Amino acid sequence: MSEMLTNIEVNCTTGEVTERPLTAEEIAQREADAAAFATAEAERVATAEALAALKASARAKLVAGTPLTEAEAATLVI
Amino acid sequence: MATAWTAIASTTVGSGGAATVTFSSIPQTYKNLIIKVSARNARTDVVAELRWTVNGNSTSYSNRLIQGNGSTVSGGTTATTLFYSGEINASTSTASIFGSADIYIPDYTGGNYKNVSADTVSENNAASAYATLTNGLWSNTAAITSIAFYYGGLNWEQYSTFTLFGTNNS
Numbered sequence: 001m002s003e004m005l006t007n008i009e010v011n012c013t014t015g016e017v018t019e020r021p022l023t024a025e026e027i028a029q030r031e032a033d034a035a036a037f038a039t040a041e042a043e044r045v046a047t048a049e050a051l052a053a054l055k056a057s058a059r060a061k062l063v064a065g066t067p068l069t070e071a072e073a074a075t076l077v078i
Numbered sequence: 079m080a081t082a083w084t085a086i087a088s089t090t091v092g093s094g095g096a097a098t099v100t101f102s103s104i105p106q107t108y109k110n111l112i113i114k115v116s117a118r119n120a121r122t123d124v125v126a127e128l129r130w131t132v133n134g135n136s137t138s139y140s141n142r143l144i145q146g147n148g149s150t151v152s153g154g155t156t157a158t159t160l161f162y163s164g165e166i167n168a169s170t171s172t173a174s175i176f177g178s179a180d181i182y183i184p185d186y187t188g189g190n191y192k193n194v195s196a197d198t199v200s201e202n203n204a205a206s207a208y209a210t211l212t213n214g215l216w217s218n219t220a221a222i223t224s225i226a227f228y229y230g231g232l233n234w235e236q237y238s239t240f241t242l243f244g245t246n247n248s
Contacts, residue, residue, distance in 0.1 A: 005097035005231060010087045012242065013103040017089060022097060027231060030097070033136050034230030036159040037129065048152035 051075065081245050083112065088241035095120060095233030099240050100226040104186075108244030111183040111222070115198075117238035118167045118176045119229050125165035125200045125208050128179055129157075130227045132192070136160065138217040145210040164198025164210030169235070172203040176238065186222040191215055 005022045022030075058072035068076075086108075087101055104111070119126035131139075141162045144153040156162055166177025179198035186192060193215050200208045227240060 003233075005233070006094075007098040007100055007226075008089055008091065008096045009100040009102055010089050010242075011103045012087045012101050012105060015087070019096065026098075029136060030228050030230050033129070033131070033159045033228075037127065037157050037162065040156045040158060041127075041162075044154040044156045045152070048150075048154055052150065052152075 081247065083243045083245050084108070086111075086242045086244050088239065091234050091236055091238040093236050095235050095238075097231065097233050098226055098228040099234060099238075100224060101240070101242050102224040104223050104225070104242070105244065106187045106221060106223070108187075109185065109247050110245045111186050111225075112243040112245060113179075113181040113183070113225070114241045114243070115163075115166070115179040115181065115227070115239070116176045117179075117227075117240070118171075118235040119169070119238075120233045120235055121168040121229065122170060123168045124171045124202065124206050125177070126168040126229055126232070128163040128166050128177070128196075128198055128227070129160045129229055130163065130225060131160045132216060132222045132225050133218075133220060134224065134226070135216075135218065139214060140217070141212055141214040143210055143212045145208060147206055147208045149205075161194060161214045161216070163194075163196035163212050163214070165200050165208040166198060167200045167202065171200065175201045175203065177201060183222065188221070189219050191217050191219065192222060 006019050007022050008019050010017050055075045058068050058075050061068050136159045139158050141157045142155050177200040181196040183194045195213045198210045
């Protein structure tokens, strides 16, 4: 049996606190939001990791005295 | 005159957890909102994203961030369906430790687009703890009347606490 997902709602005007199960529509919306976030975040992380790899490669080439690519140089010179 | 903070509402998640914590019918009588969060999520990982939406709306968000986790620093743009306010503790982080966040929402009743900022940390008595600064924009002119924190189909764990404050500029 799957876990029941609930919503704690605080009415800020009355102070009333209620807890109820999420509706199927709410669950679907949250899952869609989560999926969209995961896609956007994966893109962000991939971009950040690619930049880090480029910087590491640039450093290694500088130490070795070998030519840098344009993209590698761009990570070191603003 | 010192800025006065008024605690509007607070809730602490009980046993069994809760997937969503919502502040509804937010009074429109303050200038700014501040939310203090101490939370832990059931996600099977060291951290989980602190995600939230306003007015039940899932469109027109943008977020920028800079983040360090003890070994690397990253930044960028993320999320269009919600506000992303950094990383808080999740279920595989050290037991009984909660992440914390300060969220600032200026001019929440105004007719301009709504910008927010947050500083968030995950505490962990081990490697891999996160510190994140975020700013977000909701490209909508509506006044903010409700705020909901949720992480997909996973619960905020027991003792997670969300407190909403209102402030005025004078």
